[in-house]
Amino acid sequence: MHAQIVLFDGFDPLDVIGPFEVLAAGGETVGGELTVELVTAEGPRPVVSGTLGLALNATAKLDPSKPGFVIVPGASGPIEGDPDEVDTIPVLLARFGETAAVPLMRKAFDNPDIIVATVCGGSLALAMAGLLEGRNAITHHLGKDVLDATGVNVVDARVVDDGDLVTAGGVTSGLDLALHLLERTYGPRVAIAVERLFEYERRGTVWTPEGDDE
């Protein structure tokens, strides 16, 4: 299994590092059965985040043929401001939709061996690109109304598991997202082992469509 975390210009560092560390520790726990890497749609390159110029190095190109997880973080940047003048977070997320990431993400959705996961505004980036039509998803609480306007069914939960799409709320929920992916794929023991190591416990109930009459 492979976990590919997709970096793009202006990404939120904690959205990336939370799942990165949890999945890396999970990979250790399952004896290297899970590899974790930072990727971009363009290939290996340093990618500058939206927070104080912090950069991370992507080491590969997003490969939608690899089974496992493809994780899309949100962006960090100004929340207030006229989007015609300031690159607000929705503007940064919409730019993701104009990159080569979109056709690759479409292939990832088409691959039955891939779970697409998002943290924070990552779901909004995919939704703005028209990839989440009619799906159940969550984003950062400040982005829920925009997510709703894109035709997504917004679900109020910290982690929303809609099958091949698992979305999480704001920033720190990326930890819960990655622990859920570990539990779903490798069982609760792996998730608990990582929780112990990181001295962090998840909160809230993971939403799933079971029992939904719609």
Next chain:
Amino acid sequence: MAIKTPIGSLQILYTFTEDGGTLVGSATGRGETVPLRDIRVAGQRTTWKQSVTKPMRLNLDFDVIVDGDRLTGYSKAGRLPRSTVTGVRR
């Protein structure tokens, strides 16, 4: 017509035509033309819905007043606060 969206202003050209007593319309923006739905005219007031995919996927509801060659009103994207729209006849 100029429309404010969460990712900036859009310039959209609207076309309204009467087709056998029914009003049909379309909106042409950056790279796409989409049909208008549920067009309702009551005097000077016109409302309609449209779904765009460029530059982002967005459901929009419009409520405008036409005054001669000018148009003013609001567009609303889902639960977001409504924003002002203005337009002129071409």
